Amino acid sequence: MTVLVTGATGHTGRHVVAGLTDAGVNTRVLVRDRNKARGDVVQGDIRNLAEAAEGVDGVYLLWPFFAADGIEQALEPLAGKKVVYLSAMSAEDGGVWGDVEAAVRKVTDDWTFLRVTGLATNALAWAPQVKTGVVRAPYGQARRSVVHERDVADMAVEALSGVHSGQIYLVTGPEALAQAEQARLIGDALGTPVTWDEQPPEEAKAQMGAYLGAEFARNAVDYWASLVEDPEPVSLDVARVTGHPARPFDEWAREHFS
Ligand SMILES: NC(=O)c1ccc[n+]([C@@H]2O[C@H](COP(=O)([O-])OP(=O)(O)OC[C@H]3O[C@@H](n4cnc5c(N)ncnc54)[C@H](OP(=O)(O)O)[C@@H]3O)[C@@H](O)[C@H]2O)c1
Structure with missing residues (x-):
């Protein structure tokens, strides 16, 4: 299994890479600056995932913008793959996170949403x-x-390496x-x-x-x-999914x- 980690240089992504590696999962990272990462690296923009997503089974996805313009086209290369998306509690009210969740649901049934407060x-x-x-x-x-951020990453590693399809977790x-x-x-x-x-x-x-x-x-x-x-709210999902308290x-x- 190979997982593409977007935002791999960021606060959560760097721990997702480390956690997946510890769990024996191959990672590919998408970075804007090739000098910031080692290993299986694709340099590029998150709005153009075609090369980075080629041949991977799963994706740790974040959408680092305040609007979801272009999201449907951006996610086309993720069709049918396992997608774990770093979302927000406010996704239930729509907004950018709600729009991205909707777009993820359109390209794959194998999704997990990590909604953080x-x-x-x-x-x-x-x-x-x-x-x-x-x-x-x-x-x-x-x-x-x-x-x-390490609790978010621990959740992502569990979701990417286990069976959490169709789950929405409240991560606090x-x-x-x-x-x-x-x-x-x-x-x-x-x-x-x-x-x-x-x-x-x-x-x-x-x-x-x-x-x-x-x-x-x-x-x-x-x-x-x-x-x-x-x-x-305070949720127990981190403890339930990772086995350790937040x-x-x-x-x-x-x-x-x-
Ligand atoms: N802050 C909150 O309270 C909150 C709440 C709910 C959800 N979230 C979600 O959490 C996300 C942030 O996650 P994080 O803290 O792990 O990341 P982060 O530390 O903010 O870093 C952002 C990452 O995205 C990469 N990136 C930015 N623009 C890109 C682009 N155009 N193409 C490719 N990569 C790009 C950056 O790479 P570079 O090294 O190239 O800059 C970096 O790796 C937000 O986008 C938001 O959707 C945040």
Whole structure:
């Protein structure tokens, strides 16, 4: 069996490659820069998978864009293959992740969707502010069940090497933590206090809109607002599928900030 890993240089993909290799599964990686990978490497863009998908049995798929334009054509080379797609909980409401899931279902029946609430790696965006000891962002009391990228990868390895066809997993961390608490735990990992400075939502929307697009930024900030009263769910799917509990955020913080 050979599995194509897209996003192989990214946070989850690099662990998917390592996990599949440990499990004795051959991997091929798709990268934009050939110098970033070794082994069975195809250089190219994720929107043109024909060469990369030739002869593989399975695919770890992510779609690193904020819109699904061109998705159906992009996925044609995956027809009939096993596809494990890194999706989002919000796919049930449509959006880019819902559109990609729909396109995957059209090309193959052998799919598994890993719907994450949020990736712990989102907190890496705070890194420059963490150095100052203050994270300025909106809704510090929004409680998120962010998941360690290695848990996502462990799920993907199980899904790619086992029988999980047609399954939709909700992939979360072990608890819903306030964003301000995440910042505090990063400070603990560093051994220096990190506090939260509550940023007005409109300021955050304008700032994020500049690089994420106004609509995406608005939706994200409004979503965080909703999590103050109604935290993200905590799922046991990581434990059920991988056999180990989801890794806590303080472990993630120590790995990335100490
Ligand atoms: N952040 C969240 O909370 C969240 C929630 C739900 C779902 N997700 C999904 O998670 C995905 C990110 O996964 P991740 O954290 O593992 O990845 P990541 O660390 O964000 O890295 C993105 C990967 O995609 C590759 N890439 C980007 N554009 C590409 C292109 N045009 N052609 C080929 N490869 C390309 C990058 O390669 P290079 O080395 O060439 O840059 C890199 O390997 C997002 O796209 C999103 O759909 C995220």
